Each structure stands twice: as structure tokens, then as C-alpha cells.
Amino acid sequence: MLPITTAVALVLAAAHSVFAAPVADVLVARQGYVAQCTEIYTVLAGDRCIDIIAKYGSAFTLQEFYSWNPQVNSACTNLYIGQQVCVGVGTTPTGCAAPTMPGLAAECTSCYQVVEGDTCWVVVAKTGVTLGNFYSWNPSINADCTNLLLGYNYCVGV
Template sequence: MFFALPLASLCLLAVQLSGVRAQANCDRFYAVNSGDTCDAISATQHVSTYQLATVNADKIDPACDNIFPGEVLCLGLAGEDCKTTYVVTDVDTCATITTANNVTLTTLLANNPNVNTQCSNIYPGEVLCTATQIFVGGSN
């Protein structure tokens, strides 16, 4: 009886993982831990906040307040998995981000379509793709 709960949890994880793999050609996976937030997952796993939300749009709501421990998320799709990231600080602008990461504004905005051209809608803790090649839409 002692092993019933852990075994049930493992079975649930296996079912979720197989569903994620079947759902998309996912390059990387992450199992949500208690206390995780989308921005924290993005920062530690080197995936942009936009990419995490987009790849898991069927699971994560816009506020990202519905993830739960044990849930398996896809971190990036084959050919579209940006692993070069930057965590936004409270003093960042488009200019500071592009300069610090040696990336053009055009590429930064292409990889982060949620960001407006003035970067006035970024927030501290948000994780941006700062790769020098364009990943969004698979054009890398």
C-alpha cells in the first residue's frame, strides 16, 4: 500500500510525457515542481517566456497560473528551440538588451513577437530569446 501513491504518480507522469511527445516534435521537456512559475522555468531552463507559453498553449493559460506539480511541459520544438536567453531586469530597454546580447533589434523582435518595437511591454523576470538567428516560425 505504501507504494501505491508513488506508482500512481509515475504512471500519470508517463502518460503525460507520452502525450507531449505525441502532440509535437518537442526537443526538450520539463516536469513542473511545486512553486514553479513560467518565468522561473523559463530562466532556469533557458527558454523564452513566449516560447514556453506558445509551445504549451493548450496547457498554459495567459496568466500562467494553472500549471501544477508533475505536469510535463514542452520547452521547445525541433527547429524552433531558442536556448539563448536573457532575463529582463527593471532597467532594461531594447537598446540595453540588444547591446548586451550582440543581437539586432529586428532579430530580437522576430524571436519575441510578444514584445513591441519600443520594448515598453517587457517586465522584470521575463525571459527573452536573444539568439542571433531567427527561431520563431522555424526559420533558422
Template sequence: MPSKLSLVTATLAAIFASTAPAQIPANCSRMYEVVADDTCDIISAAQNVSTFQLAHVNAAVINPDCTNLWVGEVTICLGLNGQDCTSTHKIVSGDSCWDIFVTEGIDLATLLANNPNVDNACSNIYPDEVICTASEVIAYDP
């Protein structure tokens, strides 16, 4: 009869063996390994990647509410070649799209095109969200 320790060891080994590493897209331009206390917004702000882009590029890895980031277990792609917006703005309380596009010197149409998660009235932006402020439209492939 196996000991409790060997059963626990065997169970853990099976769990880790069945957890396949995330597939990084071949055209990934930047990668990042998750560290303690990371959230999608923290990663986005620190790595100059919009919250939308991070979620879009890693849709197969990061769940919609970004609660499945585990230290050392997940390496994520920050942007794809030709689709990597590194010009970003971290939303602070009171920000409006007007403030952002005036401050960043871009037009509203470009701001909205590069941030398809933001509605036309910019009523769904929130503090700590990171948005793309590139002056040219980034064509995100579906």
C-alpha cells in the first residue's frame, strides 16, 4: 500500500505534467513572465502595453477577468510583430477621452480604433486601465 506522501507526490506530478505551457505566438514581439501580485493592469502599465492588446494577444491564455495569472507558470506575449502598441496612457480618476487625445496629440477616431474595448462615449474606461495612444491605427488581427 502506497504511503500518503507518495500519493500526494504522484498526484502533484500528474497535475503538473498535464498542465501544458501556454503557446506563445510565433510572431510575438515581446514576452513577459508573470510575477507575484501581477494583474493585467499592472503588467500593462509596467510593460507599455494596452490592457486590450494584452487580453487580445493572450485570449487563449488569460481569462476575461484576468484571474488566472500564476507566478512562474504563465509566460505571456505582450504584442505581435506589426501589431504592437507601445505608446500607452494609464487612466487616472477623472480622465476622459477628450483629455487623453488632447494630451497625447491624437485624434479621437485613432484612439477608439486602437482601443476597440472603449465605447464611443468613453464611458467605460476605468482608473489603472492602460490604453493605446499610438498616432497611427494598429490593425489588430482577430
């Protein structure tokens, strides 16, 4: 018979392997920012709220950061690597609602939000744009189209 502490440790280890949701060997970070967010930042190792604000030239205050990111606590002790936080609000210059990837065509007039199962080829088939245009309007997409992000908006018309 195993001691109780060993049995508990085995159960916890088994539960973690069953219930954790790894993506590329890391857990998916929770999201939660205001709907009018127009610019997103992905948290890096060692980031603190004041560091993120400094990266944007103090274009916004700590109070604004907290109001845009209600999931971040007032001590800023619950940021996680890979978590997306809002660093700007208003209307996007492209007309696409956030979240969008960097480099989106400035003259974009039509956007598509990626859903489960989408690939670049599925998106162009659904929207009628050419694959070449889709890539040129969305330069953040890699050549193999393996980095489309679920829920993100991509340009499908200029």
C-alpha cells in the first residue's frame, strides 16, 4: 500500500496531464480586455505593467492600462507569458476590430475573423480574395500559413 502523500502526488500528476491544455508545451494564457481595444501586446518573460507602459513611450497611464485590462490585478502580479493585454483603445486605423496582427494593410476595408478550422486556403475560399493578396495584406502570416490565430481579424480587402 502506498503512503497517502505518494498516492495524492500520483493523482495530482495524472490530473495535470489529463486536464492541462498544453499548446506548444505551454498552457494557453487567459485573455480579457475591453471590447474597444485596438492594440494588443503579448506579455514576455519578466514584463510588469510599468514595463509594458514604458515600451509604448508612456503613451498611456497605469490607470488606463488597468481599466483596459480588468483581468490584471491592481498590483500587476498576475501577468503570464503569452497573455495578451490591451495597450490602446479607439478605432483601428485599418477598420478591423482588435485583435489584429502587426503590419495589417493600412488601407484595409474588409476584415475576416478566423474561426476554428480556418487555414489561409479556407479564408481565401470563403472571402474570394487571392492567396497572394491575403499574404500581402497580412504580412505577419508565415509562408506555410501555420500561424493564423483563432479569433484574430485579418485583412481580406483593400
